[in-house]
Amino acid sequence: MKKLLVIALALFTLNGMAQEKDKRSDRKDRSERRMEMTPSDIADLKSKKLTLKLDLTEAQQKEVHALLLSEAKANEGLRKKRTAVEGEKKEKPSKEEFIKMQNLRLDQQIEMKREMKTILNAEQYAKFEKMKPREHKKRGHRNKKQDQKRDKQHDEK
Template sequence: MKKKILVLMGLMCFIVAQAQQGNDDTNEGRKGHHNKMANLTPDQAAELSTKKLTLALDLSEAQQQQVKVLELERAKKNQEMRKMKESKKELTEKERFQYKSDRMDAQIALKAKMKDILTPDQYKKWENLSQKRRGKPHRAKKGQHPQKKQG
């Protein structure tokens, strides 16, 4: 009986160790993913983004063309920003503020354009995808959950 318990505990330790190692590999893969996307041309990045959105949102041909234009525009701006950041190692406070302000303005404009292109259901899905990509949770922050009813 003791041998069985020891074998089970050893097996559980092995499984936990393997699971943690798998998570580390996944995180490294994400970092690599961003580097690979940075090496794409704006046309390639726009094409891939449009295809992903087409699969996720079931876009029509007309919607695909409109979204591709937006994605190409966004990819070109991202490439410019990346080059600017690479050429200048450290941004001043004023430049950092301007950079963040420009990014937010671009996000607001993109959101408005996508709202015009997509159906209400597609737009809702797109917003959820955008939030997941940015890492924002779908529910309220801790401490802001509705109170559970006591029965």
């Protein structure tokens, strides 16, 4: 009876570990697909999502698309600078570089907010403002769960 219980426990454990690996590989595939997207693809998708959520007019759609396209092009340039050439080891940015990147990112967000305020009417802008904190809240909640898993795995080792 004990042998049967040990075998069943081992099978359940191995099955659970296999499912976790599948989830990780799916995330990796998704991020690779995102990296392959052109700035115009990114701008198209984001502007269509905003059109659905904010009920934008044709003129607003064009302005938002142009704004998102310029943002996507700038981000692509920054991403290309940061990606290591194949064969080279990826290095973490120094403290100064990290601070510089964060300041640049925040400046972009401020500029984007200003531009969106000029494009959208008051009601649409209020909806736009409410959209952002939810995404960050969800992301933060997900990160907490991942941190807890990492801590448990680290304690087990």
